[in-house]
Amino acid sequence: MKAARDWHKSFFMNSFYNPASRTAVEKAPAEALFVLRQLKLPKGAALLDLCCGPGRHAVEFAKKGLAVTGYDFSGEYLEEAAARARKKKVVLRLLRGDMRRLPFSGEFDAVVNLFTSFGYFLKFSDDLKTLKGVARALKPGGLFLLDLVHGDFVRKHFRPRTWDEMEEYYHLEDSTAGPDGITSAWTRIPKKGGKVLRRVFFTRLYTRQRLAKALTAAGLEPLKFRGGFGGQPLSPQKNRLIALAKKPG
Ligand SMILES: C[S@@+](CC[C@H](N)C(=O)[O-])C[C@H]1O[C@@H](n2cnc3c(N)ncnc32)[C@H](O)[C@@H]1O
Structure with a gap:
């Protein structure tokens, strides 16, 4: 099983997947608050939400008075982010593009990338x-x-096959673990008939050491690592790896 080079193009579309599930949207305000406590930005500061998706965090940042740019490849998700901003009566600058080709220079006080929106590329050089x-x-x-x-958490809890029952479909996940990361296939089987959908994707697995090395190679200085949005210490029992890094200067 191998993911296509640009698998993200057919994965992140509403007909297959949308990261703004009801639970995810409910969690966004608390997650955004934790992020803002780490960044300590003054009102009006410029923030880039890289891979903002449907904008569930971006609108929270804007509500706190930041000048927010959301950047994502998925046109469908950006439309949803725009609708969410209108509903919340906040302004978002939304741009479509590939994260490997960011068109910005010295523009932002902070950049965030949330909900495992990084590590998708088969070549490490693209992550870099x-x-x-x-x-x-x-x-x-x-x-x-x-x-x-x-x-560390993913490797420790690795299971090659899992099933889930959702409201409208069964969700099957088949995964293989390699030295760089996990390749997974999601299969969605509708309960009431209809097309079975299958997508294969890749997630490069980062440990604290590996991420610190990559950040440093990109010219960023790692400052701290946490294991969750409650500020928990990082450990193999925690499924999040939250890193804060700084551009020197
Ligand atoms: C797991 S979703 C998370 C979205 C959002 N951060 C959230 O928490 O709801 C990953 C996002 O990365 C975006 N993405 C994937 N590959 C991308 C690429 N090469 N360039 C820009 N965005 C990409 C997807 O469109 C999707 O919105």
Whole structure:
């Protein structure tokens, strides 16, 4: 089983998956609050929500008075982010593009990337390209907060096959673990007939050490690591790896 080079193009579409589930949207305000406590930005500061998706965190940041840019590849999710901003009566600047080609230079006080929206590329050099783009996008002294699934946790709890019953379909996940990460296939089987959908994707697994090395290689200085949005210490029992890094200067 192998993921296509640009698997994200057919995965992140409403007909297959949308990250703004009801539970995820409910969690967003508390997660955004934790992020803001780490970043300590003044009102009006410029924040880039990299891979903002449907904007569930971006609107929370904007509600707190930040000048928020959301950047994502999925046009459908950006439309949803725009609708969410209108509903919440906040302003978002929304841009469509690939995270490997960030068009920003010295523009942001902080960049965030949330809900494992990084580590998707089969080549590590593409992850590094993304991190270098983040470093370029930041003002000197700017901060980068990255929230990923924790590689140590995933390896420890690895299961090659899992089933879930959702409201409208059965969800089957088949995974293989390699030295760099996990390749998974999600199969969605509708309960009331209809097309069975299957998508294969790749997640590069980052441990604290591996992420610190990648951030440093991109010119960012790792400052601290946490194991969850409650500020828990990082451990193999925690499924989040939240890193805070700084652009020197
Ligand atoms: C798991 S979702 C998380 C979205 C959002 N951060 C959230 O928490 O709801 C990952 C996001 O990354 C975006 N994405 C995937 N590959 C991308 C790429 N190469 N460039 C830009 N965005 C990408 C997807 O469109 C999707 O919105």
